[in-house]
Amino acid sequence: MSDEEFQADILSVSERMAAEALIVEVEGYEGPLDLLLTLSRTQKVDLRQISVLALAEQYLGFIEKARHLRIELAADYLVMAAWLAFLKSRLLLPPDPSEEGPSGEELAAHLAFQLERLQAMRDVAAKLMARDQKGRDFFVRGQVEVVERRRRITYTATLLDLMQGYARIRTRDEFRPFVMDRDSVMTLEEALDRMRGLIGFAGDWTDIMSYMPEGWETDPVRRRSATAANFAASLELAKAGAIEIRQGETFAPIQIRRKPND
Amino acid sequence: MTDDADTTETEIEESLFEAPPMGEQERMVEAVLFASAEPVTVAELTARMPHGSDPSEALVHLRKRYEGRGVNVVRVGDAYAIRTASDLGYLMQKETVEQKKLSRAAIETLAIIAYHQPVTRAEIEEIRGVSVSRGTVDQLIEMEWIRFGRRRMSPGRPVTFVVTQGFLDHFGLESARDLPGLKELRSAGLLESRPAPDAGVGEEESDDDDEGQSELFEE
């Protein structure tokens, strides 16, 4: 890895600017796959010829830099890093015949496929939006014909009306039609769902705070709710035997990891 | 669609000063009259069309073109509009239909029937917590969104209600089973509230039973 310069204790102005650029970039990505796709472009080859090994190293280098710069990365970025480190070792080490599961090549091929597919969907999305659009490039009849001859009343309702009507009854008085005020609340269920998904990837002890969903760490209300929910979810998962929890001392970071299988 | 793809530099330059050919002007008038919500005056056409255009002449051509067609270019005061040929007015009966939003009571009744069919009137009232007026059910039957199902084999043999094919067509559903359950409504952001304290019930309708919507009311 060629990032010795970031190890330096004193950062030069240009390095600080680079660091800031990095922060902006991390925030600009829609998750690790998006970041990987961007990194893959620096290889300047067709996505079909991409070197997944090189890509894994690029990604790990990127994460490493971010760590050095003390940028707080969302959990899914760290999860991806752990997985890519694992993939890298699989790709580099000679295959162990006793080992279960798919080969490094298979995993790499699937990652390449995911990247190619995501890129393809972005391309067609752009093509779609570039098409002529109704109300912008072509137009409908402005004067819909009204003939006052036979007037019949029909009643209509949309699927949304129907579903909301049903929800209104089933949730009785509690129901309020689509409001945003629970936006900043993370429920235990949501936290559990999230953590169950992520914990499978996390290799080693990770700070529970790194499981904060993206965008939630800045707003104090959201941060508080997510922290509480994540903590409660960790307890649940520990109770279920899925993870282990530790804390060095009072007020030290709470760390969790997946319970080793054996 | 673009006809004149390879106009030369000079032609483009000229077109800045010359009016487009009459055939093009006619197309422009046609499109504007079609898309406009109100009859359009010649002055307005002139303002909208490229400099040097002659909408009056284009209108003469266009009116001629639509003579005897299913729609005609007609003069309304000092403006122009495209209108259905008067002899075809009878085809427009469907366009005179007036649409009204279904009442809340009717929507709720319909929703209960869709989610719980076959369901009796008493059951609908139990779920809604209020009585169902005769008019509401009649209205839904008249709209052909619900119909009578099989009679329930319980005392009094009450009739049940089910939704119709017309209902499915209207709401773009393949079957009533494709209606999303509460959980899915919530995750799609269509409702926000928690289930009421008494409602562990609300979630059960990710039905694995293949017949009927739910067994809730089966005896």
Place this chain on the structure above:
Amino acid sequence: MTDDADTTETEIEESLFEAPPMGEQERMVEAVLFASAEPVTVAELTARMPHGSDPSEALVHLRKRYEGRGVNVVRVGDAYAIRTASDLGYLMQKETVEQKKLSRAAIETLAIIAYHQPVTRAEIEEIRGVSVSRGTVDQLIEMEWIRFGRRRMSPGRPVTFVVTQGFLDHFGLESARDLPGLKELRSAGLLESRPAPDAGVGEEESDDDDEGQSELFEE
């Protein structure tokens, strides 16, 4: 231009029993399509026109007649509509509808639904690598560009999403088969649901019914 202005008494009498001449049918289709802002299905045309009419054939003539004109007859799914020629859009500033700005997430989600339909929420998330935010799906449903499709016959029977006729209409597509680049994507294998080699997180329901974007829309 008028073809059959002076039909005789006897001809009118006959027309009570026979379908009207094709020229007349074309006029009728023309009038109905002009009168409606929404696409009209062939079935609806048949229902509105005199018994024995063949709107499909009349449509062939009508489409030809409007080729290259200021307004065109376009196909939208199994329906037809008249729309202004898109090269004349610049004349229509007054009619231009303010387009809701869609987020990148919404645009990508829409594209994934269009190209992979019927597709579940989990599959969309798998492709994008991030979860689909609340509100994104909601917004697309509200715009009437997507709707619920058939439930997937896999564990949990998740709901699927498909695009609507309104989507096709908005983007000037005859059918979902005409999506730009669809063929290339399919031959590159990018529309297959390919399970991850490990039973990794969230991948499991790339179920085996590999219908994908091929046998859709035959409703």
